[in-house]
Structure formats: structure tokens, C-alpha cells
């Protein structure tokens with residue numbers, strides 16, 4: 001999704017800003033742009049496509065400047081084009097970059113048109129430039145113009161703005177869209193993503209909703225939602241640059257798949273001891289809270305939702321709690337009834353997904369005992385806004401398709417399940433079994449990654465198809481859904497997932513020689529039933545690609561069978577996810593897609 005970086009410095013900032021845009025490329029975008037303050041006006045460059053094209057323009061035109069704003073855009077209002085790319089401007093004087101959506105933009109546009117403003121783009125963002133300009137024309141300073149503008153803007157925004165006649169100051173504003181200040185030596189930055197400025201500083205100030213700030217090379221001033229000067233804590237965070245480079249791998253996604261043994265270790269590290277989970281791993285007071293819980297509501301999106309669907313089974317089986325689960329984008333609109341003693345669990349890799357944050361905010365008005373977040377990014381809005389939180393500690397995930405985020409979310413959700421069971425004095429033997437199994441997990445993941453060669457052999461037969469069906473039963477149905485999501489998002493092959501028993505109720509009609517069927521067959525009490533479902537597929541000419549426990553006997557005829565390492569049944573969803581990630585990756589490689597930044601997608605979905 002869109003990314004903002006801005007700088008006020010005593011040195012030239014053009015290159016720094018473009019490097020910052022490169023570091024935000026993983027978020028997904030379609031165009032990029034920059035505005036740099038110069039003695040004779042503002043250098044304003046925008047390009048459709050990759051940041052590299054913008055960098056090439058910069059190399060040609062060599063703008064030099066100590067003050068500037070830059071942006072990567074992911075289209076919401078108006079097609080991807082140079083004209084719709086940011087920065088937007090008003091009268092060649094005010095330049096802005098914006099993340100988020102201005103919901104009342106049509107109304108504001110009509111008002112500004114009456115005042116004589118004309119619009120060059122189809123975006124909602126352009127109105128911000130004109131609104132600032134309009135306020136400036138009423139005699140306001142830039143910061144006053146931002147105070148006045150924010151009162152008119154409905155929706156979500158992170159804004160950075162500059163004026164042609166001020167060579168030293170930038171004005172920024174935040175409302176429901178991440179924005180932070182970075183403090184360097186003789187330079188101050190603003191960015192929507194700490195990674196953008198991670199090479200420039202370790203000192204960050206996270207702005208709050210309603211904040212407006214003025215920054216220059218040697219100072220900054222922050223004003224709160226009611227325009228009073230405010231002080232905000234400076235957080236020192238080392239975002240290692242190593243974690244954000246591909247190293248020996250071809251793609252971040254590949255690197256992140258193979259990082260899973262370490263990532264899982266980091267998730268469980270310091271959270272289990274002896275034969276049980278430790279108390280208060282979700283924060284001080286969480287164990288006391290968990291004693292009172294009688295019902296759970298989970299909300300999340302995409303891959304994180306699939307993790308929640310697996311966990312709903314665990315919560316019921318181990319913590320003996322009823323659990324409801326919803327798409328974050330749907331939850332608020334179904335007028336949910338909240339029983340007494342319920343908690344809301346949100347799951348999010350980025351902690352910035354707008355739908356999940358909106359559901360969290362909505363839930364705060366309901367009678368939940370507390371909100372509990374599972375999140376990978378400690379600096380995220382979700383982490384700050386949840387009552388209790390457990391970080392997955394997976395390290396930065398750059399590939400748009402979630403891999404290590406998913407498996408570490410599952411481990412974190414198992415820790416949650418164990419914590420609830422422990423607080424409720426339930427199933428000590430089972431808890432002990434799961435804790436032992438969790439310790440063994442990183443090693444079993446390493447063994448699973450060694451199946452790579454058999455999976456590579458499977459890939460060509462799937463890469464030349466247009467569709468694929470994923471099957472799993474019980475706790476493996478959400479894993480099948482995750483497999484289908486991975487394949488569709490990075491290879492663009494249409495893929496669906498079904499609980500295998502549902503086949504005969506409709507989807508069997510799709511089966512022929514062009515429909516590869518990928519199935520998950522662990523050892524379980526319904527393994528035989530699954531085998532019968534797979535026989536039905538074979539009988540109709542479908543080709544089977546099965547990941548199975550060696551004890552499950554399946555004849556796949558012309559398809560492939562990959563025997564999986566042994567693992568405690570309760571944790572097998574984590575293990576069986578891994579070959580599906582590798583398969584999607586290898587299929588996408590053969591199809592030559594943009595694996596780390598698949599078309600139309602964004603890493604951090606900051607619009608609802």
C-alpha cells in the first residue's frame with residue numbers, strides 16, 4: 001500500500017528519499033513520486049511503475065534539495081497513472097503526499113471548485129493540497145492551514161506537506177493511518193513505515209491520531225488532536241538492515257519460507273518453561289483476565305484469518321471455549337451480539353490492516369472484557385491499541401504473500417490456547433504434550449523444508465493449469481484455504497479450497513484431467529474418509545498431489561505422494577502448510593510472476 005517518506009536536512013535528501021521508497025517497495029504500489037524544494041521552485045517528478053524509473057529520472061535531472069517529500073502509490077481512487085501519482089500540488093505552491101482515504105472528498109471537491117480550484121487528478125488526495133492552499137490564502141501559516149484542514153477531512157490520512165516559499169519546514173498530520181517522525185543528526189524525517197528510514201535513524205516518535213507536526217532539520221514540534229503542543233515519547237528501535245535484504249535467496253518469499261525454523265523458535269522462546277506455558281505472556285494481568293473468559297471472538301483478514309480458523313479448533317479442544325470467527329471487514333456490519341465475559345482476539349502480521357483496526361475500534365465500544373492482539377510488528381497501531389498483545393517475533397516479512405507470519409501466528413495462537421487452558425485449570429496432561437511438541441517443532445520444520453526437491457518435481461504439472469483444488473478436512477480445511485490463497489496470489493492460478501467431504505455436494509463437477517487436486521492427508525480419525533473422497537476424484541480423471549502421513553495408504557496413480565515427517569497431530573497444521581508454500585513459490589517461479597510483489601496486491605492493506 002502507499003508509502004510516505006519526507007526529510008528536512010542540512011544535506012541533499014533526494015537520494016535518501018528514493019532509497020526510502022525502495023525500502024517500502026515490498027508494501028506494493030503502482031507509481032512513485034517526489035517533490036524537492038529548490039531555490040527556483042519545486043522539482044516535481046512522478047513515474048508510473050517501479051521506483052527505479054523515478055530514480056532514473058532523478059539521475060537524469062539531478063535535483064538538489066535539503067527538503068522534500070516522496071511517495072509510493074497503490075491506487076484506490078483513480079487508475080494507476082503519472083497524473084494520479086503523488087505528490088499532488090495546488091498552484092505550484094503547496095505539495096502533498098497522502099496515505100489513506102478521504103471519505104468526504106467529493107463534497108470537499110465541490111466546495112473547492114466553487115472557490116475556483118480545478119483538479120488535475122482523479123484522486124481523493126488532491127483535495128488536501130487545494131484545501132491547504134485555500135486556508136493559506138485566508139492568511140494562515142502552513143501549520144494553521146493544516147489544523148484547519150484536518151477539521152474538514154473525514155477518513156484516514158497520513159499527510160506530509162511542503163510549501164514552495166518555505167525552504168526549511170515540512171508539516172505532517174496523522175489520522176488513522178500510520179505516521180512517525182525519525183530523529184537524525186541535523187535532520188528530521190517523517191515516514192509511514194519505520195523501515196523507510198531504518199538506515200537513517202533508530203530514534204522514532206509514533207504520532208497519535210489527530211496529531212499535526214512541523215519538522216525542520218534541527219527541530220520538531222508536535223500538536224495534538226485539539227492543536228495544543230504535545231510531547232511524545234521517543235522510542236529507540238534497531239530495525240536491522242540484514243533482516244531486510246534477500247541474502248542468497250532469489251526472493252524475499254523464498255527467504256522467509258526457509259527462515260521458518262528460526263522464526264518459530266523466536267515465537268516460543270521465553271514463553272514456555274518446563275512442561276507448561278508461562279503466565280502473563282500476553283502482558284501483566286493477562287492470566288487474571290484469562291481466568292474470567294467464557295467466549296472468544298476472533299477477527300482478522302486473509303492469511304491471518306486462516307490462522308484464526310485453525311486456532312478456533314484448538315480453543316475448543318484444549319481450552320474448552322466456544323469461539324466465533326469473522327472476516328474483519330464483515331464483523332462490524334453484522335451487528336454482533338457480545339456475550340458477557342467474552343474477549344476479542346485480533347490477528348495481524350502488520351498490525352496496520354485497516355479492516356482489522358476498524359473492527360478493533362468497533363469492539364472497544366462493546367462489552368468485551370478486553371482486546372487481545374497477535375501481531376508481528378511491535379511498532380504497529382494494533383500493538384498500541386490492544387489491551388494485551390503477544391508478538392510473533394517472526395522478524396520483518398517483506399514478501400507480500402505471508403509465509404513465516406502464518407506459521408508463527410499459529411504457534412502464538414497455540415500459546416494463547418495453552419494460556420487460556422492453564423488459567424482455567426484445564427487439561428494439564430494435554431498442555432504438557434503440546435509444550436513438548438512445540439519444542440520439537442523447529443526441527444520438524446527443518447525436515448519438512450528438505451522435501452523441497454519432491455515438491456519442485458510436482459510444480460510443472462500445476463504451473464501449466466488454469467485451476468487447482470485444495471482439499472483438507474477438519475483442522476486441515478483452513479490449511480487447504482491458505483494453500484489455495486498462496487497459489488492464487490503469487491501464480492495467478494485460480495485456486496479454491498474445500499473440506500474434502502463437500503466435494504460430492506457440487507465441486508466434483510469440476511474434476512477432469514485439467515484440475516489438479518492438492519490434498520492434505522495426515523494421520524487422523526477421519527483419514528479413511530478422506531481417502532474415499534480422494535478415490536472419488538481419481539475415478540473422475542483428476543490428478544492427485546497428496547501430502548500425507550506415511551501411515552495413510554493412498555494410491556495416487558499418475559499423481560504424486562509426498563510422505564510428511566511425523567508431528568503431534570495438534571501441531572500438524574503448521575507442518576502441512578510448509579509444502580504448500582514451497583509449491584506455490586515453485587509454480588510461480590515457473591510462471592515468471594512478480595513473486596514478492598504480485599500484481600494488484602499490497603503488503604500492508606491500510607484502506608478499508
Ligand code: F6R
Nearest residue numbers: 302303304348349350353401402
Ligand atoms: C496473504 C496475505 C494477506 C494478509 C492480509 C492481512 O498472503 O498476506 O491475506 O494476510 O492482508 O494482513 P495482516 O496480517 O497484516 O493484517
